[in-house]
Amino acid sequence: MYLHWYTMSTSTRTRAERKAPEERAAEIQAAARRIALQQGLAAVTLRAVAGAVGVTPALVAHYAPNMDALVAETFGAIVRGELDEVREIVVQPTASRRLARLLSTLLDGSRADVTAVWVESWTLGRRNEALGASVRAEMDAWQQAVQEIIASGVEAGEFHTDDPTAVAWQLLGMIDGLNAHALVRWGAAAERGPLIAHAVEGMLGLPRGALAER
Amino acid sequence: MYLHWYTMSTSTRTRAERKAPEERAAEIQAAARRIALQQGLAAVTLRAVAGAVGVTPALVAHYAPNMDALVAETFGAIVRGELDEVREIVVQPTASRRLARLLSTLLDGSRADVTAVWVESWTLGRRNEALGASVRAEMDAWQQAVQEIIASGVEAGEFHTDDPTAVAWQLLGMIDGLNAHALVRWGAAAERGPLIAHAVEGMLGLPRGALAER
DNA sequence: AACACTATTGATCGAATGATCAATAACAGG
DNA sequence: CCTGTTATTGATCATTCGATCAATAGTGTT
Numbered sequence: 001m002y003l004h005w006y007t008m009s010t011s012t013r014t015r016a017e018r019k020a021p022e023e024r025a026a027e028i029q030a031a032a033r034r035i036a037l038q039q040g041l042a043a044v045t046l047r048a049v050a051g052a053v054g055v056t057p058a059l060v061a062h063y064a065p066n067m068d069a070l071v072a073e074t075f076g077a078i079v080r081g082e083l084d085e086v087r088e089i090v091v092q093p094t095a096s097r098r099l100a101r102l103l104s105t106l107l108d109g110s111r112a113d114v115t116a117v118w119v120e121s122w123t124l125g126r127r128n129e130a131l132g133a134s135v136r137a138e139m140d141a142w143q144q145a146v147q148e149i150i151a152s153g154v155e156a157g158e159f160h161t162d163d164p165t166a167v168a169w170q171l172l173g174m175i176d177g178l179n180a181h182a183l184v185r186w187g188a189a190a191e192r193g194p195l196i197a198h199a200v201e202g203m204l205g206l207p208r209g210a211l212a213e214r
Numbered sequence: 215m216y217l218h219w220y221t222m223s224t225s226t227r228t229r230a231e232r233k234a235p236e237e238r239a240a241e242i243q244a245a246a247r248r249i250a251l252q253q254g255l256a257a258v259t260l261r262a263v264a265g266a267v268g269v270t271p272a273l274v275a276h277y278a279p280n281m282d283a284l285v286a287e288t289f290g291a292i293v294r295g296e297l298d299e300v301r302e303i304v305v306q307p308t309a310s311r312r313l314a315r316l317l318s319t320l321l322d323g324s325r326a327d328v329t330a331v332w333v334e335s336w337t338l339g340r341r342n343e344a345l346g347a348s349v350r351a352e353m354d355a356w357q358q359a360v361q362e363i364i365a366s367g368v369e370a371g372e373f374h375t376d377d378p379t380a381v382a383w384q385l386l387g388m389i390d391g392l393n394a395h396a397l398v399r400w401g402a403a404a405e406r407g408p409l410i411a412h413a414v415e416g417m418l419g420l421p422r423g424a425l426a427e428r
Numbered sequence: 429a430a431c432a433c434t435a436t437t438g439a440t441c442g443a444a445t446g447a448t449c450a451a452t453a454a455c456a457g458g
Numbered sequence: 459c460c461t462g463t464t465a466t467t468g469a470t471c472a473t474t475c476g477a478t479c480a481a482t483a484g485t486g487t488t
């Protein structure tokens with residue numbers, strides 16, 4: 001009796017197969033990531049993860065020091081994965097091309113799930129200290145990546161600014177804001193391409209159209 | 215026994231004074247706004263609001279159809295108040311001056327509490343339908359206000375764009391993104407002034423420095 | 429002063445959360 | 459084959475949440 005099997009879904013479970021700790025830990029991490037991307041960081045609960053993996057909540061608790069840490073780790077894994085992906089996409093011969101590619105990639109609307117995780121992290125990170133630390137670290141990593149593009153452009157004489165650090169922060173802020181908006185009102189995703197390019201041209205002292213892709 | 219008095223804080227309460235419904239409703243709304251600004255929309259709970267007003271949770275429930283609606287209403291009240299404030303601040307002789315004033319006002323870091331409410335609303339609005347509708351409505355209102363400034367500038371020959379609607383959305387996205395970032399990493403609040411001005415100059419085909427205030 | 433209306437309460441549900449811990453059962457090494 | 463280690467479980471707590479509703483107590487009206 002007493003409901004259990006956390007909760008309904010595919011009831012009547014047998015005892016979970018015994019696995020190597022590393023394997024089980026990886027499963028739990030993967031399930032947490034899936035849940036976060038599909039339903040948000042707030043849905044990463046003991047019971048939700050346990051249900052997704054097919055084990056009891058107690059086992060999930062056994063593998064994580066506490067849920068705040070698991071949420072923080074999940075956030076980090078998702079966001080680091082995104083950065084790795086984008087790093088590869090953005091490989092281009094010139095800084096202008098890299099920057100144009102970065103903008104079009106991050107604003108193409110195909111990463112709404114990751115954007116949702118970012119936005120939620122800014123709120124949850126205020127109460128979940130581990131998450132807050134992770135958020136700051138990953139924002140720094142992103143800023144660093146963008147700054148490298150800017151700096152290389154300045155060095156090559158393509159861009160003009162005396163503060164690549166600030167430009168990188170500004171750029172990220174713009175991107176995140178536009179994506180956050182698109183999360184709620186996903187219109188105007190297409191036509192904003194040239195507009196943000198013009199904005200960035202203004203920031204970097206470029207002539208109009210310098211950042212048009214192709 | 216049985217704890218109660220929701221919870222500890224200033225224990226041993228007497229029965230709350232009987233008030234006119236409108237007055238009590240206003241009190242509840244005000245308390246909800248205060249809580250949302252101080253601790254976030256998620257902290258607007260029956261018990262928190264009741265505690266702040268000095269009544270029982272049941273009374274708060276009596277005055278609101280349900281908590282989703284109260285949260286949505288609270289969000290709307292806060293954001294409408296912000297827009298009204300900014301509308302007054304932004305009264306200026308020329309569109310360029312209005313726009314410059316808008317940017318400096320919204321980016322001066324003095325509205326972090328409202329920004330936090332915005333950011334949280336983008337997340338909560340996905341599950342709370344009433345809130346979601348309110349978020350879209352208030353975003354539209356803001357867009358409208360910004361668009362008016364842009365359009366007036368275009369008409370006066372100060373700005374150059376063929377799509378004031380898109381520019382307004384873009385501008386809002388930038389502002390919200392930068393403010394959201396500042397919520398987590400409030401550095402770089404000062405030096406970004408001229409940078410965002412340059413970005414907007416790029417969007418509106420203005421010469422560098424055209425939007426410098428003073 | 430009696431009464432009708434209604435603002436306010438107390439008590440209580442049911443659902444969901446994170447967390448703990450003794451008991452169980454699968455596996456590995458001797 | 460036995461035994462020790464440990465992955466896994468079941469049961470259970472204490473919190474917190476939104477919500478409901480009969481009972482109570484102010485208030486204004488007649």
